[in-house]
Amino acid sequence: MAAGLVERFRAARRDPTLAVLEGFHALKHALRFGAELLEVACADPERLAALAASLAPELVERLRALPAVTPVLFRQLSPTPPREPVIAIARRAVWDAGAALAAAGPAPIVFLDNPRNPGNMGAVVRVAAAAGAAGVLTTGEHDPWTPAALRGAAGLHYALPVVQVSGLPAGDRPLVALHPEGVPLEAGSIPARAVLAFGSERSGLSPGMLERADLRLSIPMRAGVSSLSLATAVAVALYRA
Ligand SMILES: C[S@@+](CC[C@H](N)C(=O)[O-])C[C@H]1O[C@@H](n2cnc3c(N)ncnc32)[C@H](O)[C@@H]1O
Incomplete structure (x- = not known):
């Protein structure tokens, strides 16, 4: 499961149809403007809930009760892990x-x-x-x-x-x-x-x-x-x- 998650995030970085969203602000705006999320990894669901409550109340429900990954696993999901404990894979918007x-x-x-x-x-x-x-x-x-x-x-x-x-x-x-x-x-x-x-x-x-x-x-x-x-x-x- 852990190895699978690390590999999926690695693969997403190489996939021109996918976007890796690192940190709360990237995730917040992506969701606000219609991103389709495929996977979310969160190292601290309580902190994420607090961030959502103070900065994006409309997303509180959406970001509630995400399964937690350990901090060690979280750090393997990005070469530069974000300070806020969340990272996600979304489909890129198709723009013309x-x-x-x-x-x-x-x-x-x-x-x-x-x-x-x-x-x-x-x-x-x-x-x-x-x-x-x-x-x-x-x-x-x-x-x-x-x-x-x-x-x-x-x-x-x-x-x-x-x-x-x-x-x-x-x-x-x-x-x-x-x-x-x-x-x-x-x-x-x-x-x-x-x-x-x-x-x-x-x-x-x-x-x-x-x-x-x-x-x-x-x-x-x-x-x-x-x-x-x-x-x-x-x-x-x-x-x-
Ligand atoms: C860091 S600057 C590039 C500097 C570069 N050495 C040059 O000779 O243009 C990047 C771009 O920002 C824009 N830019 C920066 N300062 C500008 C200014 N004072 N007026 C108009 N455009 C500027 C230009 O389009 C420029 O190509």
């Missing part, structure tokens, strides 16, 4: 990039050009969900649904489309490149329904994306500061939009 881009309404899409760090991707998903963006699309080799990204997003991948794509398809949305050398961002600079494109942590936006953009905007910074972190730049642009 084309449908996200075609969505009506003024909400922008966030496009990450080859992001490298799962924690940054998660932080971007979290702020995009909070600001009401229409989706987060990412290119490059890094899966935006890894457990580390889900943890950084506090499980908010279920709240808006989060999709890895091979490139940005042509479409009717204005393409706005956020780039430290663009024209200064002001109120009203970002058109409705924009795709807001952000570069990778180390090398910034690719020349191809900069070339393709309809507009390049910079977030003003004090002299001597080279750039903001990726998630901070996304947050500023989204709340400006």
